[in-house]
Amino acid sequence: MLTSPELALIYKGIIELFNKGKAMDYTLLEHEMRALDHELYAEMNGLNYVGDGLLSVVDDVHVTTYADLIVEEYQRNSLRLLAMELSGKCGSRDIPVEQILQLANSKLEEIAGMGVNSTSTRQISEIGQEVVARHTRLLENGGTSVGYSTGLKGMDDIMGGFMRGEVAIASALTSHGKTALSLFMAVQIALKGVPVYIISLEMSMEQLYGRILMSMSTVSPENLRMHGLTETEIAVAKGLNETTLKRLPLFIDYIASARPEDIRAKVKLARKRKQCDFLILDYINQLDTGHAQGENLATSLGHAMKRIKDLAVEENIPALVLAQMNREIEKRNDNYKHKLSDLRDSGVLEQAADVVFFINRPELQGNGKGDDGESLVGIGNINILKNRNGATGTTKFRYNNHMTRISDY
Template structure:
């Protein structure tokens, strides 16, 4: 493997994140093209990944190597297939930062494109035979192209396609006997007012201190998780143990005073153990305690 530099490490991490099979190629393609990768070897792997994606096939190393051989048999043999990224796969185990790696690759490609454009413009400026207007037009056209590199156009949709998805969603809701367009909060009155939680929307619960915001939020979190929808709770002030206690009390008759001050009774301990091993074990609720969280911490 070639000597690693920052650009190469970004490309290696990018490709390996896709190789985990967790990230979908649609997260970065067609925003990132193979020509943006400076490494011929990594570009070949990425081309193979995109070929699988375009054929509607899930990530599979055997199928991927087949695509790589078909694309460039000589380079495939030279790099010994996916063994080329063996070390990288050990250090990248998920897709958490795949879009960040994509941003870095696009940015570096734009920088290189700007350097080449600067050299081209400089050369043309040295020739008196080329009108300034022509040079300016060339510069403007190329700058627009460079600015558009890596722009994700997949968010653009034809209106009827959007309509078909909306109708399909409401059809499923009708067939399943649902009463909320969004995810039910577990509170009928709340669902009647807001229609449940809508995908892509941000709901804010606002009230004075000690007016039940946390209790309400935890209740809705549990109800949503009971629908087998994963819930991620970030706490800025309450510890994980305190949040667990709130959830435990919402699902049982455990005494708040005993849990917080006197200690649980033998019966209450048995109840807590039973919930831990049954309902709570299956509940897709994940809690993170970040007392001094910054927006970037939460986003990460």
């Protein structure tokens, strides 16, 4: 129901090609348009009518968003026409009100259903077959967890790894290891052949590469960041680049001032290129949510989190989202016992997540020794406070001076 006859002709041509099972080709589309209405085709000069618009679309990354906009406009036009039709019928005393109401309900249901994707509906046994097949592959390969392993046994024992269709939030105070731990997990997952896609909203791609390089070699952090690599370290970096890192399905993208729709488009494209079976977003508080007037940041971030959750379910991939903590925990006298409300801009944020865990390093809080006298230097805690489909609990990990090497406790 396009109001422009020219655009309507283009649309009809596309539908004709689709119904005939033909390719969506520029020349074939013009042929169909000529056959449908030769006079209008000549008047609008074929597809040159939308030439400028076609040239402005450089790829199909946003095609789903464009389609949603077309459906929305179609629904608006349908509602306008329905309003005029109902207005005319209401002016006639010969038509019973009940009949008009039935017509209104029927038409409204039809219009509301225009944007619904019916292909998402599946029969229960079909879903069951996929689940059984996945468990069969796990059994045959000698696996011990349905999810992707975090690389830390204690964490896997509690939450079973990262599950498809689920979103986990990792939160910590500044410099307590959010990015370091997420990169460790990214490498562990990628080493098993799983494509990992990291979207950074803060650190540059070169900085992330540097962290991964230091985690896999003896390259000095000071040399990499300040003094320059030695000849030996350059040889080590070259060797890693040409061997392990070259084979590693680990992909990094930096996006400045990213919006939720940008994240969605990037992930869709990465999925198309087989670069994303596991998503890491570093970090959500840097998203440009464009919150509406009167809407607070916590609510808008929660809505963004819900869109990431929808994306994870839609693409059937796990997602790890990093988030900042507020500093209220530093004012409490509870030895840094985390609460879900410790998430900065919390509220809808943790509600949309399937898993929420906090990272802390006691030595940075002035706790050099535990209650039993054990040294806490180089020991970090992971507190899993929410796990929608599993257990919660606390586990530990070890790290080196620069937080470049992480291992089981």
